[in-house]
Amino acid sequence: MLAKGQTVIQYMEQLAPKHVAEEGDKIGLQLGSLQKEITGVLVALDVTDEVVEEAIAHGCNLIIAHHAIIFRPIQQLQTDTPMGRLYEKLIKHDIAVYISHTNLDVTEGGMNDWMAEALGITEGVAPLKDIHTERLSKLVVFVPKSHHQQVLDAVLNAGAGWIGNYSHCSFNIEGYGTFVPREGTDPFIGEQGKMERAEEVRIETIVPLGVRAKVIQAMLKAHPYEEVAYDLYSMDLKGRSFGLGRVGRLKQPVSLAEFIETVKKGLQVDQVRVVGDLNRTVSKAAVLGGSGGKFLQSALFRGADVLVTGDIDYHTAQDALMAGVALIDPGHNAEKIMKLKVAEWISGKLGEHKYATPVFASAVNTEPFRFQ
Incomplete structure (x- = not known):
């Protein structure tokens, strides 16, 4: 198929x-x-x-x-x-x-993580420059006790419930819900025209914007009710940050000349342009796919010994030389x-x-x- x-x-x-x-x-x-x-x-x-x-x-x-x-x-x-x-x-x-x-x-496990991994940047890896912070919502949904676990699993497996490095976070409270099914309804619990008092569970969890539609769809599919009672609240709390480039430490310090060979091998290029003393020590490196010359100051601020990026212009190279930051330009095509x-x-x-x-x-x- x-x-x-x-x-x-x-x-x-x-x-x-x-x-x-x-x-x-x-x-x-x-x-x-x-x-x-x-x-x-x-x-x-x-x-x-x-x-x-x-x-x-x-x-x-x-x-x-x-x-x-x-x-x-x-x-x-x-x-x-x-x-x-x-x-x-x-x-x-x-x-x-x-x-x-x-x-x-910028995504985790994407271009700049692949490039960092190829260059041996493995310790304390972080974005070189944050560009996006995920918006968060709180989802509250009321579920009959018989389907509590089914709905909870559905929303959490769809991507809700992340707080930092903790997944499947939720809060669950038992209580009673009331409703009257009107004409034309086909209620899962109760009869038309009669007040129904149902044992329910209130589920609360965090939902990042990027998976909100997927979580809601999963919730509605797993929920047994015709009309699902749920709320979405915007939150001032910040979610995960996504950024361009990566910066981190090498497993062990090497000379710039040695690191150049790692760049050539890892990014599959035959030649690179270099700014800096080939004998200097490189312990902390930054990498950014594409044209990253404008992120020189970010690399300097993050304490990088070298920035690996493409399309370096003459004046950026001069600035790096004066600032004492090495540059390696493997070309834009290294992506x-x-x-x-x-x-x-x-x-x-x-x-x-x-x-x-x-x-x-x-x-x-x-x-x-x-x-x-």
Whole structure:
């Protein structure tokens, strides 16, 4: 059985929820439709003509990419321009394009965690720069005692009940609920026109915004009543924070020269640009996929000895040299580490649910620079 497009994206958004992306980021479905069976998924860093040809060769009708193909509003669509021809080819072959960008960067177990792991940043790992703090609600629902555990399990397993590193947190109070079933009802307990007094349990738990719809859906599905009595309260308490980049300590100090070799191997690049004394000691490192030069001050504030990021400009390099922070620039394309990781995630989720849709990690090298 092939998975529907919405099903594939549901799994993708479990990994990288859209609500944690930077404001204004170009994410989500950018071209095509998800209202179809997916014959194959191709995971790519960029969507180029070669990547589209690869999707066609594999029989894929969905590309999940990290970098957007539409950055600003399109005033006209001319198919005699390079981008116009790309859009035309995608449309003619019914290939949808879905983008997961900064939401994949910041999420736990996403891009920057993969990069940190590849570089051996394993101790005291934290975001380099917080950009999003999750909003919390309190859910209160009243359940008949006979279905208390069923409903409680449903909401907690859907993602409610997290407080810090504690999961499945709830508070439960027994009491009595009253109601009169009116004409046209089909009550689970009681009779039409008669006051009913039912033994019920009040369940209270915390619900993060990102899973609120999923929790409510699970609650309603598990609850036996026709009309479910529940409340959602907004809270001033802050939930989890999500941030760009990662910073943390290496297992043991190394020289900058040694760390450079770790970067090359971990991010699968042949060459890097470097700022700093190759003999200096590196104990604490920061990494940020993509263009991260503007986060130099964050790395300095966090006490990093070196910042690994792409697209470093001349003046940022000078600032780092003066501040005594080393820089390693492996290029923007180092984010290609996401292709295999995302493909493995989606493939695993589809396999768990017995879907036969194949998932491929793009083998196309989209690095635009060549070194002579």
